[in-house]
């Protein structure tokens with residue numbers, strides 16, 4: 001079952017109003033094509049049928065992979081979801097909030113690779129730290145891309161560059177991050193969590 005909501009949308013270019021179908025929930029087990037379109041960053045693409053104008057139209061969506069046991073809620077304003085009570089039967093499901101489609105894509109790639117996103121955020125901090133020291137770019141952004149037996153790879157967006165550069169970290173860094181999480185006594189909680197660099201920093205200081 002795909003929950004589709006129809007909404008009116010005004011084209012910012014020509015001003016015409018159209019009915020647009022939006023997915024309130026995405027169940028990738030039933031609709032693998034939706035997962036694909038999120039990963040290719042076309043899920044939110046809007047093309048005006050009148051003038052051909054193309055833009056991303058990002059709206060709140062809940063991505064729920066039942067088989068893998070995780071939920072990701074995308075919203076530019078996730079605060080209500082963060083404080084929301086979650087039913088007990090969802091306690092085994094990992095629940096995350098993200099703010100944009102790049103973060104949504106990243107979480108899907110991490111969970112589908114059967115990795116721990118909290119450990120990945122710690123590795124990412126180390127990668128960004130090296131970039132800041134080596135290239136003086138303090139505001140570069142990094143997103144998990146893939147992992148293999150030797151490396152964890154990130155797509156790094158340097159300030160003022162639109163195309164990402166792949167930066168790899170050794171898998172040993174990931175193992176160290178997992179050990180650090182044990183030291184910090186990090187545990188999954190039965191609510192929606194924002195697992196990002198802020199959380200990673202606070203867990204690093206807790207583990208000390």
Ligand SMILES: [Zn+2]
Nearest residue numbers: 011014048051
């Ligand atoms: Zn238009």
